[in-house]
Amino acid sequence: MEIVIRAPKNVVEWEQYYDLRYRVLRQPWKQPRGSERNDGDATGVHFALFENDKIAAIARLDLNSENIGQVRFMAVEIEIQRKGYGKQVMLAIESYCKTQNSSEIVLHAREIAIPFYQNLNYVLVEKSHLLFNEIQHFLMTKKI
Numbered sequence: 001m002e003i004v005i006r007a008p009k010n011v012v013e014w015e016q017y018y019d020l021r022y023r024v025l026r027q028p029w030k031q032p033r034g035s036e037r038n039d040g041d042a043t044g045v046h047f048a049l050f051e052n053d054k055i056a057a058i059a060r061l062d063l064n065s066e067n068i069g070q071v072r073f074m075a076v077e078i079e080i081q082r083k084g085y086g087k088q089v090m091l092a093i094e095s096y097c098k099t100q101n102s103s104e105i106v107l108h109a110r111e112i113a114i115p116f117y118q119n120l121n122y123v124l125v126e127k128s129h130l131l132f133n134e135i136q137h138f139l140m141t142k143k144i
């Protein structure tokens with residue numbers, strides 16, 4: 001099995017990328033297609049884990065300021081969660097942040113994902129926003 005983490009690079013790969021984001025993070029809450037994208041996609045740094053030629057896990061990094069990176073839209077293909085792919089993407093993001101001289105990563109975790117980020121040594125800071133009136137998020141941070 002060949003595993004590569006990089007940005008999508010052609011139309012087919014970008015479609016796969018946003019489709020995964022939609023199916024994991026939007027469709028279960030009956031949100032419309034298109035709701036998985038936002039303006040930050042133009043400036044964010046995109047990470048996709050390819051299992052052979054298929055995208056299995058994704059995330060976006062926004063470089064908010066000179067030394068703080070924010071992770072958004074972290075998602076792993078439903079049938080292959082808990083196989084280490086999410087962790088591999090987060091570690092690739094941390095390595096990239098170090099090359100950009102970032103000293104901290106922040107993110108708003110869904111409640112269900114808190115143990116995943118704690119396993120990667122992110123620290124819970126505070127409760128943040130409620131998405132779609134039901135998904136509680138929590139601000140988490142890690143110095144790198």
Ligand SMILES: CC(C)(COP(=O)(O)OP(=O)(O)OC[C@H]1O[C@@H](n2cnc3c(N)ncnc32)[C@H](O)[C@@H]1OP(=O)(O)O)[C@@H](O)C(=O)NCCC(=O)NCCS
Pocket residue numbers: 024025073074075076077080081082083084085086087088108109110112113115116117119
């Ligand atoms: C949350 C998510 C990104 C985690 O990715 P994943 O590939 O399933 O997780 P991994 O297999 O990489 O887990 C890495 C480590 O965290 C631990 N972990 C992951 N989820 C966990 C959980 N719910 N409870 C406890 N530990 C957990 C794993 O045991 C693993 O530990 P190990 O390295 O010691 O074996 C993924 O499950 C997902 O996309 N979930 C649905 C969408 C979502 O909630 N996204 C996050 C939005 S903030």
